[in-house]
Amino acid sequence: MDDELNALRRSRMRWNTPLSETHASLLLDRMALDTGHLVDLGCGWGELPLRAAARAPGLRVTGVDTDVTGLERGRAAAAERGLAMDFTEADAATWDVPVERAFCIGSAHVFGSTKAALARLAEVVPSGRLLYGDGFWATPPNPAALEIFGQDTLTLPELLDAAADAGWRVRHLSTADPLEWDDFESTSRAGWEEWLAVHPDDPRAGEVGAWLDRRLREYVGVYRGVLGLAYLVLTRA
Numbered sequence: 001m002d003d004e005l006n007a008l009r010r011s012r013m014r015w016n017t018p019l020s021e022t023h024a025s026l027l028l029d030r031m032a033l034d035t036g037h038l039v040d041l042g043c044g045w046g047e048l049p050l051r052a053a054a055r056a057p058g059l060r061v062t063g064v065d066t067d068v069t070g071l072e073r074g075r076a077a078a079a080e081r082g083l084a085m086d087f088t089e090a091d092a093a094t095w096d097v098p099v100e101r102a103f104c105i106g107s108a109h110v111f112g113s114t115k116a117a118l119a120r121l122a123e124v125v126p127s128g129r130l131l132y133g134d135g136f137w138a139t140p141p142n143p144a145a146l147e148i149f150g151q152d153t154l155t156l157p158e159l160l161d162a163a164a165d166a167g168w169r170v171r172h173l174s175t176a177d178p179l180e181w182d183d184f185e186s187t188s189r190a191g192w193e194e195w196l197a198v199h200p201d202d203p204r205a206g207e208v209g210a211w212l213d214r215r216l217r218e219y220v221g222v223y224r225g226v227l228g229l230a231y232l233v234l235t236r237a
Helices: 003-009 021-030 047-055 068-081 114-124 143-149 156-165 178-198 205-223
Strands: 036-041 059-065 086-089 101-105 129-137 168-175 227-236
Touching: 003 068, 003 178, 021 047, 021 129, 021 168, 021 227, 036 047, 036 114, 047 059, 047 068, 047 101, 059 068, 068 086, 101 114, 114 129, 114 156, 129 156, 143 205, 156 168, 156 227, 178 205
Parallel strands: 036 059, 036 101, 059 086, 101 129
Antiparallel strands: 129 227, 168 227
């Protein structure tokens, strides 16, 4: 897809994870934000760390991602709200500056696996708190779900074991509920659905429509209720 459609793809999403406003506020509460340095590794357009910056004016906030479109959106949002947040175009896995707080939500893949991510993040946050979000099998996966999300996806007990093995203690655990998932999936399609309704004769319309139909079928028929999303607030053991 071209740059125009790529920018529209997530334009109706609050953040790129199944998370309600109330749930997000709870997670930020559990992170005990104050001063120091917060880094979001795999920040996308950085809506959650922007909320953190608004809550804690004394906090230094950095977002790291390779998605140029997302970073531009984040910079524009920060400027519009008068918030001081740095957006850095880089591979999140290369971050090597210790910080007091970190977010890593849905970005374990950049480190290679969940277990690798938790081990590496223990070096990034030698003391402090980490908000870690990752998928897990809520029910035994079907072959199609395994093909989409891979063999490395863990069950929730296995995810907690992996965190413990990496030296973390769980200060908070919550999971995305069905409404959060449905809203996430609906908003992930909304930008392109709106575009398609206005441009049915565009040469790109067929490809966009096919993607939207496939995504909805996969969600409802393959992984709705099968894939979960856990949010862990972790501290060093």
